[in-house]
Amino acid sequence: MIAAPRAAFERWLERRLPAADSWALTQRSVYILPTRAGLAFAATLLAMLLASVNYQLNLGYVLTFLLAGAGVVSMHQTHGTLRGLVLHLKPPRPGHAGEAATVEIVLTNPGRRTRHGIALRWRQRVGSGGFAWCDVAAGAQSTVQLAFVPPQRGWHALPTVVAETVFPLGLFRAWTVWRPASRVLAWPRPETPTPPLPAAAAKPGEPRAAATEQAGDEFDGVRHYRRGDSLRHIVWKKVAQTGELISRDARGEGRRELWLDWADTGGDVERRLARLAAWVLACERADRPWGLRLPGHELAPGRGDERRRAALDLLATWPG
Amino acid sequence: MKPAARMTREARDTLFLLAVIGWTLLPHAGHVPVWCSGLAAAILGWRAWLAVGNRPLPGRWVLVALLLAAGGLTFWSERTLLGKEAGVTLIVVLMTLKTLELRARRDALVVFFLGFFVVLTNFLYSQSLLVAASMLLSVWGLLAALVLAHMPVGRPPLAAAGTLAARAALLGAPVMVVLFLLFPRFGPLWGVPEDAAGRTGLSGTMRLGGVASVANDETIALRVRFDGAPPPPEAMYFRGPVLGRFDGVDWTRLPDVPAGARVQVLGTPRHYEMTLEPSRLAMLPLLELTPATAGPQLDGWSLRLRQDLQWQLDRPLSDRIRLQASAWTDYRHGPRRTTPELDDWRRLPPGYNPRTLAWAQALQARPELAGADARTLAAALLRHVADGGYGYTLEPGAYGRDAIDEFWLDRKLGFCEHFAAAFVVAMRAMGVPARIVTGYQGTDPAPVDGWWIVRQSNAHAWAEYWQPGVGWQRADPTAAVAPERVQRGRSLPPTPGLVAGTIGAVNPALAARLREAWETINNRWNQAVLNYSRQRQFDLLRALGVESPDWEDLARALIVLAALASATGAGWALWDRHRQDPWQRLQARVQRALAARGVEVGPQHAPRARAERVRAALGAAGEPLAVELEALDRLRYGEGLERPARRWWPGFAKALRQVGRP
Numbered sequence: 011m012i013a014a015p016r017a018a019f020e021r022w023l024e025r026r027l028p029a030a031d032s033w034a035l036t037q038r039s040v041y042i043l044p045t046r047a048g049l050a051f052a053a054t055l056l057a058m059l060l061a062s063v064n065y066q067l068n069l070g071y072v073l074t075f076l077l078a079g080a081g082v083v084s085m086h087q088t089h090g091t092l093r094g095l096v097l098h099l100k101p102p103r104p105g106h107a108g109e110a111a112t113v114e115i116v117l118t119n120p121g122r123r124t125r126h127g128i129a130l131r132w133r134q135r136v137g138s139g140g141f142a143w144c145d146v147a148a149g150a151q152s153t154v155q156l157a158f159v160p161p162q163r164g165w166h167a168l169p170t171v172v173a174e175t176v177f178p179l180g181l182f183r184a185w186t187v188w189r190p191a192s193r194v195l196a197w198p199r200p201e202t203p204t205p206p207l208p209a210a211a212a213k214p215g216e217p218r219a220a221a222t223e224q225a226g227d228e229f230d231g232v233r234h235y236r237r238g239d240s241l242r243h244i245v246w247k248k249v250a251q252t253g254e255l256i257s258r259d260a261r262g263e264g265r266r267e268l269w270l271d272w273a274d275t276g277g278d279v280e281r282r283l284a285r286l287a288a289w290v291l292a293c294e295r296a297d298r299p300w301g302l303r304l305p306g307h308e309l310a311p312g313r314g315d316e317r318r319r320a321a322l323d324l325l326a327t328w329p330g
Numbered sequence: 331m332k333p334a335a336r337m338t339r340e341a342r343d344t345l346f347l348l349a350v351i352g353w354t355l356l357p358h359a360g361h362v363p364v365w366c367s368g369l370a371a372a373i374l375g376w377r378a379w380l381a382v383g384n385r386p387l388p389g390r391w392v393l394v395a396l397l398l399a400a401g402g403l404t405f406w407s408e409r410t411l412l413g414k415e416a417g418v419t420l421i422v423v424l425m426t427l428k429t430l431e432l433r434a435r436r437d438a439l440v441v442f443f444l445g446f447f448v449v450l451t452n453f454l455y456s457q458s459l460l461v462a463a464s465m466l467l468s469v470w471g472l473l474a475a476l477v478l479a480h481m482p483v484g485r486p487p488l489a490a491a492g493t494l495a496a497r498a499a500l501l502g503a504p505v506m507v508v509l510f511l512l513f514p515r516f517g518p519l520w521g522v523p524e525d526a527a528g529r530t531g532l533s534g535t536m537r538l539g540g541v542a543s544v545a546n547d548e549t550i551a552l553r554v555r556f557d558g559a560p561p562p563p564e565a566m567y568f569r570g571p572v573l574g575r576f577d578g579v580d581w582t583r584l585p586d587v588p589a590g591a592r593v594q595v596l597g598t599p600r601h602y603e604m605t606l607e608p609s610r611l612a613m614l615p616l617l618e619l620t621p622a623t624a625g626p627q628l629d630g631w632s633l634r635l636r637q638d639l640q641w642q643l644d645r646p647l648s649d650r651i652r653l654q655a656s657a658w659t660d661y662r663h664g665p666r667r668t669t670p671e672l673d674d675w676r677r678l679p680p681g682y683n684p685r686t687l688a689w690a691q692a693l694q695a696r697p698e699l700a701g702a703d704a705r706t707l708a709a710a711l712l713r714h715v716a717d718g719g720y721g722y723t724l725e726p727g728a729y730g731r732d733a734i735d736e737f738w739l740d741r742k743l744g745f746c747e748h749f750a751a752a753f754v755v756a757m758r759a760m761g762v763p764a765r766i767v768t769g770y771q772g773t774d775p776a777p778v779d780g781w782w783i784v785r786q787s788n789a790h791a792w793a794e795y796w797q798p799g800v801g802w803q804r805a806d807p808t809a810a811v812a813p814e815r816v817q818r819g820r821s822l823p824p825t826p827g828l829v830a831g832t833i834g835a836v837n838p839a840l841a842a843r844l845r846e847a848w849e850t851i852n853n854r855w856n857q858a859v860l861n862y863s864r865q866r867q868f869d870l871l872r873a874l875g876v877e878s879p880d881w882e883d884l885a886r887a888l889i890v891l892a893a894l895a896s897a898t899g900a901g902w903a904l905w906d907r908h909r910q911d912p913w914q915r916l917q918a919r920v921q922r923a924l925a926a927r928g929v930e931v932g933p934q935h936a937p938r939a940r941a942e943r944v945r946a947a948l949g950a951a952g953e954p955l956a957v958e959l960e961a962l963d964r965l966r967y968g969e970g971l972e973r974p975a976r977r978w979w980p981g982f983a984k985a986l987r988q989v990g991r992p
Contacts, residue, residue, distance in 0.1 A: 063516055
């Protein structure tokens with residue numbers, strides 16, 4: 011019963027926030043309220059005032075009013091800790107769904123005083139994400155990292171960020187709510203364990219059969235060491251992994267192409283994408299050229315970081 | 331490595347907080363029971379040991395057990411859990427126990443707020459300059475620890491937290507001053523318990539031995555300043571309660587006879603000004619004799635001169651007050667002829683002090699005193715005191731049931747109240763109306779800023795007897811045995827403290843000068859801060875042009891000031907809203923200037939990007955502008971320009987003029 015209006019309120023609140031990658035904290039965007047400790051402090055002051063009145067302690071008045079003055083000043087200081095600060099979101103790097111993507115926020119302090127004890131967190135508690143604390147020195151920048159775990163592949167708007175502080179006395183809490191504009195792209199969660207790669211196909215124009223008969227249970231392009239293989243052909247990386255001597259198949263290399271094909275996968279779209287993603291990663295790990303074929307899309311064979319990202323981006327945004 | 335560097339931040343912060351707490355609790359060591367001081371010291375030490383070794387804190391049951399034990403001990407030593415003494419004992423224990431529970435931030439905050447309250451409880455015992463200074467240090471320390479608790483990142487130095495705390499306190503000082511000056515001063519909200527004053531002094535009753543504690547109390551009772559020459563020391567009698575009823579143990583006051591005080595003043599008056607410390611007694615110890623016609627006028631108080639010449643207030647003096655009055659050292663008062671009321675002053679409790687009564691009657695029966703009047707009898711008694719081998723001491727020891735007998739005939743050692751009481755009993759035994767007058771006699775040897783200081787140690791008891799045809803006459807039997815007590819004001823300086831004693835032994839003149847300087851500072855402090863009362867508030871308002879101010883005017887002044895402060899704050903906020911980072915301001919200015927020349931750039935464009943757009947839009951004509959913009963880019967991103975260089979804009983403006991408006 012309570013949850014529905016509250017959720018509606020949250021939605022309304024988020025809608026009225028402008029989305030921006032830079033968020034300058036001004037009078038308008040910094041809110042402040044006393045904390046529970048602040049209320050307790052007020053109660054303490056009241057008790058002290060009553061004691062001063064009743065025992066006619068002029069020094070008691072002095073003390074009470076001194077603390078009251080410090081409390082009022084601390085309100086301004088708490089507000090001032092945030093006011094003027096500029097938050098900036100670094101373009102978020104994509105990550106796999108279900109894995110924590112690190113979102114970096116740069117805090118710029120244009121003022122002439124160090125700002126202490128600023129905490130950043132997601133507005134809605136997502137996962138175990140807690141506070142990230144930082145101080146920002148005068149005229150300097152600090153970077154704070156927040157972990158964001160995208161639940162599934164695709165583009166995700168970042169959750170709203172709350173920057174808050176209770177510095178210096180903890181009597182007031184000043185905070186701002188910021189909706190970053192940048193979205194984060196989540197690649198499909200790769201299938202685990204990594205499924206075996208599909209068989210390599212002969213280059214166009216070569217008989218396909220020749221390739222398949224060689225395949226057997228070996229990885230394409232590599233095979234068990236045979237006596238007479240040149241040492242240069244041994245894949246030392248694999249040797250380290252498996253403990254067995256593996257040779258590069260001289261015939262496979264350069265002649266055959268590995269196509270990661272939508273058609274070779276099964277199940278629903280997500281399963282297919284997960285498998286393709288796992289294959290892309292496996293190929294990159296094995297340092298093998300690969301091509302990706304999706305219905306209506308083709309990435310020509312090749313390898314490298316950029317291609318991997320292009321492929322994963324394509325998989326992430328694949329409709330369905 | 332230094333130990334400080336090895337210590338974790340948490341351990342360091344905890345030790346700092348423990349030190350501040352220890353410092354705050356220190357003044358209480360003299361007030362709370364010994365077990366409490368010991369327990370507090372042990373717990374703080376234990377907690378420090380735990381912090382240094384990064385050892386786990388004790389479990390909840392240990393705390394509960396300690397708390398129960400402390401509660402039991404408090405009840406055992408104070409016989410109650412309520413009231414000031416028990417409350418202070420408990421708060422000291424609670425404060426230290428809470429340090430064993432410093433787990434979460436919430437616990438730390440409880441310690442801080444308890445700490446501020448403990449600071450306040452110190453003022454219940456003393457509001458001296460020394461206590462104020464040491465507690466100011468405590469408040470600073472507590473605030474610094476509070477700030478430190480809210481600096482979660484890294485290992486901020488203590489000095490940084492201290493600076494920030496001092497900043498908050500100093501910036502808040504105007505609020506403090508305004509509230510202190512204008513917050514309406516009310517009387518006590520509920521009955522101040524008996525022990526509230528925490529000081530000794532005169533009271534409405536006397537029992538032999540009671541003044542002894544006063545005699546060692548160096549706190550100030552009142553200050554007096556004279557227009558013109560002060561009276562001689564032996565005339566400095568400040569009249570307090572007059573005790574006429576004796577039940578064998580206690581001397582108490584007789585009810586007032588509403589006949590009006592019959593006073594006849596002689597000679598010239600002395601006008602004086604007096605500030606009185608709160609005595610918690612409903613009376614004013616004014617200079618003898620301040621008649622009703624020249625008595626003080628006090629706003630908000632109802633004053634009455636009793637028939638026994640004691641100035642009566644309508645309620646206990648709980649505030650420091652200042653008053654002006656005139657006194658005549660030469661006066662006569664009381665009935666000239668025997669009246670029935672005088673019988674009250676002759677009454678003695680039956681069955682007490684029989685030997686003294688017999689002694690007095692034997693004295694009266696001597697041939698040379700046959701038919702003598704009261705004055706002759708009094709003179710004979712005083713002569714007996716002077717010659718009878720009596721000794722003046724502040725520590726005469728305890729006396730038994732027939733205290734006067736024991737003092738007068740056996741031990742012969744006592745101080746003013748013994749002499750006064752014995753004198754009155756002997757006079758009454760001879761049928762002469764007599765009574766004890768309590769008050770203060772004498773002052774410090776030299777005035778401070780023109781003010782003569784009268785201390786609690788000046789408390790004195792003397793006697794009055796009634797002489798037909800004259801009225802009441804003062805007789806000070808203490809003067810007969812220890813004349814210096816009355817002439818110099820103080821015959822027996824109190825046992826000096828260790829430091830004062832050392833200085834005094836080496837260089838008495840220096841000690842006296844130091845003491846005088848200290849008294850001067852202390853007096854300023856008292857006048858400025860501690861004496862600030864409702865009366866002074868009203869004086870302030872009067873000085874500001876308010877006629878006949880009352881507390882509503884104070885409240886109004888506070889509200890006006892608060893409104894002014896709020897308006898200022900709101901104005902500043904409004905101005906601050908439009909305030910921009912200087913760099914952004916410059917960017918906007920450049921943007922407007924370029925737009926006027928047909929080059930559209932966005933606020934997001936860096937100077938370099940703007941230069942490109944200028945070139946694209948204006949071609950060769952825009953080259954000077956583009957060069958200037960590129961220079962700005964280098965200034966900003968190359969050299970870490972914090973503020974837009976004033977030196978940059980003129981060059982750019984020149985380039986703008988070259989381009990001209992389209």
